[in-house]
Amino acid sequence: MITSANRDTFGVPPAGANRLAAQGASAPGGATAMARRTRKSFDHSPMLVFYELTRACDLVCLHCRACAQPKRDPAELKTAESKQMIDQLTRFPDPPMLVLTGGDPFKRADLFELVEYAVDRGLAVSITPSSTPLVTREAIARLRDAGISRIAVSVDGADAETHDRHRGVVGSFARCLEILQDAKELGVPTQVNTTIMPNNVHQIEAMGDLFAKYSIAMWSSFFLIPVGRAEESSRLNADECEATFARLFAQSRKQPYLVKTTEAMHYRRYMIQHRRDAVDSATVDKKAPAPPPFITAGINDGKGVMFVSHTGVVYPAGFLPVVCGTFPAQNVVDIYQKSSVFRALRDSERLEGKCGQCEFRQVCGGSRARAYAVTGNMFSAEPDCSYIPKPVQGAQKCDVV
Numbered sequence: 001m002i003t004s005a006n007r008d009t010f011g012v013p014p015a016g017a018n019r020l021a022a023q024g025a026s027a028p029g030g031a032t033a034m035a036r037r038t039r040k041s042f043d044h045s046p047m048l049v050f051y052e053l054t055r056a057c058d059l060v061c062l063h064c065r066a067c068a069q070p071k072r073d074p075a076e077l078k079t080a081e082s083k084q085m086i087d088q089l090t091r092f093p094d095p096p097m098l099v100l101t102g103g104d105p106f107k108r109a110d111l112f113e114l115v116e117y118a119v120d121r122g123l124a125v126s127i128t129p130s131s132t133p134l135v136t137r138e139a140i141a142r143l144r145d146a147g148i149s150r151i152a153v154s155v156d157g158a159d160a161e162t163h164d165r166h167r168g169v170v171g172s173f174a175r176c177l178e179i180l181q182d183a184k185e186l187g188v189p190t191q192v193n194t195t196i197m198p199n200n201v202h203q204i205e206a207m208g209d210l211f212a213k214y215s216i217a218m219w220s221s222f223f224l225i226p227v228g229r230a231e232e233s234s235r236l237n238a239d240e241c242e243a244t245f246a247r248l249f250a251q252s253r254k255q256p257y258l259v260k261t262t263e264a265m266h267y268r269r270y271m272i273q274h275r276r277d278a279v280d281s282a283t284v285d286k287k288a289p290a291p292p293p294f295i296t297a298g299i300n301d302g303k304g305v306m307f308v309s310h311t312g313v314v315y316p317a318g319f320l321p322v323v324c325g326t327f328p329a330q331n332v333v334d335i336y337q338k339s340s341v342f343r344a345l346r347d348s349e350r351l352e353g354k355c356g357q358c359e360f361r362q363v364c365g366g367s368r369a370r371a372y373a374v375t376g377n378m379f380s381a382e383p384d385c386s387y388i389p390k391p392v393q394g395a396q397k398c399d400v401v
Contacts, residue, residue, distance in 0.1 A: 028331060045094035046304050049306045050099065052318075055071070055102060085312075085332060095339070126149050133175070152190070152193050154193045156200055157207070158203040162199065166195065221262065223367075225303070225370050238353075272360065302324075319369035324339040344379075358389035
């Protein structure tokens, strides 16, 4: 379970590339590495493993699922245990990217040691720190020297008033931009994570232009799951999600970085539906950039993703609090491959309602975390999707006749 960086993909697109992507459309090493990741490979190996190093954090974010706390939990995995888990991750047939998250990973004194250890064992490592004074220029340089692949910075508005209200700390917005600038100057790839909510959705275009100034590799928009501090009223409804997809799609054609979503798997469906229109538009207007080929492996909660809590409890994803096992009592490879929950989540035939009948269920599948949070059933239909699948459309026509 993590904060707004939940299950973000950390792949780095080619410099200057203007590409489209939904969640899971890129991976460490770019398109070549992603080509090795398929729905079949997710049966034995996750693409992303999120490790919640700690729940300690100095921010008080409105949407935090973890209810972060000021001090570290004495029950956190110790350094030796963390290294043991890293060793186990290398034994997956296709070793995953390791994403260090929290809370704030910088609250752990052994952070740099763990990054270097994982990199030395061949894992790509990214980090989602809280934007506090702990993330100094010197600290970013140490991460770079340890071999970090990317730093993800959470920015929830185009101005300080909007962002700082979300994060609960005055000055957080300025700190975020300082981190992005320092990383840019130090040559560390970055991405921006944004939690899209009713009080900042109007700033999508302004945020898109702002982030372009910092040469980020990716912008990931997180669509809220109503758990932890998040409330139902803070979430976009289905029609608002669809309108937001259109605006993000426009940004993906305009900006020099990758644009993706997190916990909005139905954005993949939107892109597949609208990419042909974008290609036709680019053909007519030679100045408009033509979208590149769209590739998705259909990553989803528990399908290509695994989450390990600060105490070693393993979940399918950060916002899907269904326990699948416990490390170090169990091997994390065995948990991912053999847990009945993981296996069920990787079977699209288990989907219910309109998701189970949808022609996009293999590449989308809806947010299993949101379905669980809203209905208590992780296989129920995506609550925030307005699309009516073709089989359901046909049934409705028959009913009318």
